[in-house]
Amino acid sequence: LGSWGQGLALAARAGAVLADLEFVQFHPTALDEPKRPMSLISEAVRGEGATLVDETGRRFLSGVQGTELAPRDVLARAVGNHLASGHRVFLDVRERPGPTFARQFPTIALACKEAGIDPARDLIPIRPAQHYHMGGVAVDLAGRTSVQGLWACGEVASTGLHGANRLASNSLTEAVVCARWVAESLRGIPARRAQQTFASDSPSPDPAAVRPVLSRALGVVRNREGLEAAARALLPLAECADATSGPAVVGLMITIAALQRRESRGAHQRTDFPLHAAVARRSEITLEAALRTARELEPRLECLT
Template structure:
């Protein structure tokens, strides 16, 4: 049933073989995490406590610390890494470029407080996370601006499914950025989405509050665009048990004067996850020799057009083992030292308004074309905006290429769903060429 739910959410673009392998490996991955010290929530009988989230046919979500699963997993893994004598942790260093010769990795140019440094290696793994920092409204750390995608793209790697960006329908609508995620598990425990009149407006959707994320996010966005305010009503369910079940969310609400057991929680959609990424095979290998990718930065084929809730942690943990086994099975070779090079630190401030306007929940071709033209000179410049702009440009060109609506990608000018699902791969060279073809048509201001 988990596989069926995953394929349904992916809207025709999942790789069924990869999805089946990952999901069958999930129980073993949970056992491994528990062995490493992750304290999962359990029932009084000692069995794993299972939660329900959107588009899942039954309770199967494992949590740790209520709504603090990520923090608890990181705590245990950091402790395990620091206690392993074979692992050297280098902190305060940011990767800037991959050194590549004849389509094979030779090392990493990086930057630290003392200047530039080069790490020679013919085996490099990207595990850099997502792209949320490229958007105004996001649940991601603002430093997550797609740098892993930029590293891979500038090295010549193919990227896939870039147009599929998941917007979580229930982020806390307040002044803070990043925005506090109001987990789907809250709706799984009975919370309802209502407007300022107290009326539910999702009852006509199959699954209502627990419909797939793209469906709920579009419905909330449309209601907001009509001038309504939207809230999560958790007063009855979970009610007074909210602080115990969701301590992190409860604390964030209390910080802005909201008591979820007595008050409505104001919400709006926010960028949450990128289904697209560096195209990899079943061992995490990219199209560049010696380069692997794992986690959100990778496009494995599991998520398709719309990720099923909580499948991302499953994918990251399972694929991490497969990547490690592949890397360990690849002979290490010495690399020649090279001079360090200076590259600017990426800054998405000039890119953020462009992507927030064009690559949101609802898109249209003219705005995408104008955005590609606006991003082109930024991507071609050698400054702080060039890496975020290059990533944004590739996503924009991918969104332009998909002239249909599927999963998290909704085109107002192409609202239909093609009968045949197709995956698109893209290189930075091809994206730049496509943008240059658009360069002679009206500017972004004229298109708006």
């Protein structure tokens, strides 16, 4: 199935509050190839001196503070904007790291080889790729959600640790530390018999219809027009009892959260609200609230079943 937010869908349908869903981190340098998911090229490569250039060989980041070592959100937008203007973008490792590249980064070197690229001679084509979701099920320090008897930890949870823009590898630290806190919170609590079960013959989730909608509206940059169009497209899918409903529920909630944050902050960049508010705040949303907001965006499509 891949990863489409199964945990978020389950928690949302149970009535849980979800938080900070609009903050979706894009890795700025993924290997631009037909294979999905695309292979990531670590910022450690740029830390060793690799540069970003376009098809003319020009380093186009001169106006970006930090250039190749800028934060992920800044660099992802710079690369995305250059691609949107009709250019191609490449990572140049030929001089630095140069001959030590394959030894220092064997996994990345293998991915390049499988794509028919020789980093010692060729420029490596790259583009931003969706990488990590800072949002999730809202929890306290013990991992408790808004639903009694439901705990969450790991990438499905939103602890607030990452804010609007996660630092590399902090998710591993969060998962290890918060898992212990959840375990300590659960110690001594007796197990309860399940009051609700899921039908074994329910359709397997299919995110295929949702992906292009989210790719258009929830990329590196967003705007009201695109987000409202996405909400209208996702609403009938989320309300239908078929294979698209689970992914559509998650996509719709992310879309509404992004629509309601009328500012740019961290990984959430809106062209119609380019500045950030003076006071940072977390966002919270339920499935009921997301559906209600989407239904108010007339006209709407009906479920075709």
